[in-house]
Amino acid sequence: MEPTPPHSDAAPRKRARTDGKRCIAIGFEGSANKVGVGIVADDGTIFANVRKTYITPPGTGFLPQETARHHREHVLELAKQAFKIAHMTPNDIDVICFTKGPGIAAPLVSVAVVVRMLAQLWGKPIVGVNHCVAHIEMGRVVTRARNPVVLYVSGGNTQVIAFAQGRYRIFGETIDIAVGNCLDRFARILQLPNEPAPGWQIEQLAKQGKQFIELPYVVKGMDVSFSGLLSNISKRATEMLAAETATKADLCFSLQETVFAMLVEVTERAMAHCHSSEVLIVGGVACNERLQDMMRAMVTQRGGSLCAMDERFCIDNGAMIAYTGLLSFLQGQVTPIEQTTCTQRYRTDEVPITWRAGEVDEPGD
Amino acid sequence: MDDLLGMGAEATVRKITFAAHPAVSKIRPVKTYRHPVLDQKLRSRRTATEARCMERALKAGVCAPAVLRVDKKENCEIIMEYIAGQTVRAFLHRYCPLADPALGPGPTEDEPGDEGIEGEQEEEHEEEHHVSEVQLEAPASAAAAAAAATATAVPAPGAALPPAVFLSGDLPLKERMDEAARKIGGTIARLHNAGICHGDLTTSNMMFRDDSADLVLIDFGLAFMSSSAEDKAVDLYVLERALLATHPNSKALFDGIMENYARTSTKGEEILARLVKVRARGRKKSMAG
Numbered sequence: 146m147e148p149t150p151p152h153s154d155a156a157p158r159k160r161a162r163t164d165g166k167r168c169i170a171i172g173f174e175g176s177a178n179k180v181g182v183g184i185v186a187d188d189g190t191i192f193a194n195v196r197k198t199y200i201t202p203p204g205t206g207f208l209p210q211e212t213a214r215h216h217r218e219h220v221l222e223l224a225k226q227a228f229k230i231a232h233m234t235p236n237d238i239d240v241i242c243f244t245k246g247p248g249i250a251a252p253l254v255s256v257a258v259v260v261r262m263l264a265q266l267w268g269k270p271i272v273g274v275n276h277c278v279a280h281i282e283m284g285r286v287v288t289r290a291r292n293p294v295v296l297y298v299s300g301g302n303t304q305v306i307a308f309a310q311g312r313y314r315i316f317g318e319t320i321d322i323a324v325g326n327c328l329d330r331f332a333r334i335l336q337l338p339n340e341p342a343p344g345w346q347i348e349q350l351a352k353q354g355k356q357f358i359e360l361p362y363v364v365k366g367m368d369v370s371f372s373g374l375l376s377n378i379s380k381r382a383t384e385m386l387a388a389e390t391a392t393k394a395d396l397c398f399s400l401q402e403t404v405f406a407m408l409v410e411v412t413e414r415a416m417a418h419c420h421s422s423e424v425l426i427v428g429g430v431a432c433n434e435r436l437q438d439m440m441r442a443m444v445t446q447r448g449g450s451l452c453a454m455d456e457r458f459c460i461d462n463g464a465m466i467a468y469t470g471l472l473s474f475l476q477g478q479v480t481p482i483e484q485t486t487c488t489q490r491y492r493t494d495e496v497p498i499t500w501r502a503g504e505v506d507e508p509g510d
Numbered sequence: 511m512d513d514l515l516g517m518g519a520e521a522t523v524r525k526i527t528f529a530a531h532p533a534v535s536k537i538r539p540v541k542t543y544r545h546p547v548l549d550q551k552l553r554s555r556r557t558a559t560e561a562r563c564m565e566r567a568l569k570a571g572v573c574a575p576a577v578l579r580v581d582k583k584e585n586c587e588i589i590m591e592y593i594a595g596q597t598v599r600a601f602l603h604r605y606c607p608l609a610d611p612a613l614g615p616g617p618t619e620d621e622p623g624d625e626g627i628e629g630e631q632e633e634e635h636e637e638e639h640h641v642s643e644v645q646l647e648a649p650a651s652a653a654a655a656a657a658a659a660t661a662t663a664v665p666a667p668g669a670a671l672p673p674a675v676f677l678s679g680d681l682p683l684k685e686r687m688d689e690a691a692r693k694i695g696g697t698i699a700r701l702h703n704a705g706i707c708h709g710d711l712t713t714s715n716m717m718f719r720d721d722s723a724d725l726v727l728i729d730f731g732l733a734f735m736s737s738s739a740e741d742k743a744v745d746l747y748v749l750e751r752a753l754l755a756t757h758p759n760s761k762a763l764f765d766g767i768m769e770n771y772a773r774t775s776t777k778g779e780e781i782l783a784r785l786v787k788v789r790a791r792g793r794k795k796s797m798a799g
Contacts, residue, residue: 414518
């Protein structure tokens with residue numbers, strides 16, 4: 146459990162169950178192409194965590210309206226399934242949590258509408274959750290990492306984050322597209338299947354790559370940029386494949402080696418800056434084993450440790466939303482129904498991390 | 511190895527003796543995590559760019575450590591002049607009152623505790639000579655302190671205040687900060703006029719020399735050549751963020767730096783207009799902000 150901050154009259158009243166039971170939350174996630182429902186307790190125990198992914202044919206990405214339709218079609222069935230797996234009913238739930246943002250508008254809203262309806266049907270309070278913070282908090286509870294430098298890498302986000310002065314501060318980020326978006330779009334150019342994930346397909350192909358092709362490497366201080374690199378490799382891929390001077394495997398290999406080196410470099414810079422010795426990678430791209438290996442090599446060279454990867458905080462899911470919403474809820478925070486809107490732009494550093502408010506900043510080691 | 515001055519994310523910096531003089535060696539070690547071809551290219555290219563930018567800065571009349579030797583191939587090493595002085599960071603910690611209740615607690619974001627005086631109102635006692643982030647400088651040296659004390663009689667060219675007065679004399683805060691802003695703003699403008707962007711303008715990467723109180727820019731590890739107003743505005747933005755994060759009530763100082771920058775810069779107006787745009791950027795910032 147997190148240490149609770151000192152009590153003050155101005156602070157909202159903390160909540161706790163009077164019957165001695167743990168607080169239970171249900172969380173709904175739908176910020177991108179995955180819709181998920183999870184049921185968790187305040188100690189991080191996951192009773193259910195079910196998910197459906199909207200997969201499009203090779204060469205195409207997912208479009209907002211179609212993704213929203215997919216989520217609408219599956220969200221209730223997922224909720225029913227979650228209750229069944231958890232052996233619970235809506236009566237067992239203390240709070241309903243949903244992803245407020247950041248994400249794609251249409252799918253976010255389609256899930257929020259469902260959450261508002263269920264909250265009124267069941268008479269339960271709602272808590273809106275920042276998706277990025279949810280990845281971090283789930284990562285911390287699963288790995289028991291105390292105060293890691295976090296690399297958050299997914300299809301929509303690329304950030305290097307560290308906790309300072311009550312917030313998750315963004316030390317570095319992409320100045321254009323996310324790394325996962327760069328990989329996904331290159332997979333489209335190569336017409337790779339989107340199942341189970343385009344990034345996974347690139348990873349498998351890269352294992353057979355032999356030739357390293359130099360690509361633009363853009364690190365500006367703590368920030369990274371991928372759009373120029375993507376244009377460059379996209380153009381050259383067509384030419385090189387036609388001329389047979391490189392294979393798809395070589396291209397995937399070179400792309401991964403380059404973008405991951407950029408990410409590891411900025412993470413190392415953040416570690417040096419914050420005197421931290423722990424690194425946690427979250428988000429969909431964290432599943433990539435090559436990225437994990439490179440990060441581990443860097444961290445080991447610095448005498449630190451890399452937290453283990455786990456699907457519970459890497460791939461978007463409902464449990465991480467439920468857990469993070471519960472942390473807010475226990476601090477007395479709820480989102481009134483008229484404020485249960487969504488936002489596409491919702492920066493990680495906008496959220497006051499009230500449940501860590503008692504922590505004093507300290508050198509990580 | 512002896513005299514390790516700093517180990518950043520990218521390079522290892524040591525104090526060495528070179529041609530019978532104290533010098534600094536900066537080596538970019540091999541990073542095993544990345545592909546060897548990429549690793550060699552990055553290290554070699556960055557070493558070359560860093561040395562080139564330092565040399566151009568010196569040629570443009572900007573104080574930087576003199577480059578003594580460059581090995582772009584095997585070691586990726588630069589041997590440079592050793593600067594006896596203190597970082598601007600240490601200087602500000604000493605003279606700028608830290609705790610502004612409106613702005614919360616003292617500095618934390620940047621290297622907590624490195625000066626060991628955080629949270630205290632440090633008065634102008636004791637010569638404190640601090641080690642910079644890349645640590646191109648030795649710990650407190652009595653000799654250097656003595657040198658500073660005796661340098662009073664020789665004012666640096668263009669400086670309004672004699673060095674020893676500026677560095678450690680009895681001086682109202684405002685006068686001292688005005689002089690600091692003059693030195694910092696003027697130096698950055700001259701660097702930019704020469705088409706160089708430093709890339710990491712933090713108070714740890716600027717030093718005041720003990721003898722002349724000249725402002726010396728160090729750690730050109732992220733420096734590059736550019737003529738665009740955008741790049742220079744980003745350079746200034748980095749300084750602003752670093753200054754405000756590390757020295758919470760330094761807004762007046764930053765404004766003073768910008769005023770002096772505009773006076774010396776050949777494209778001041780354009781660059782400062784650009785700075786306003788750069789500030790407004792950032793991914794996923796709320797539209798209202």
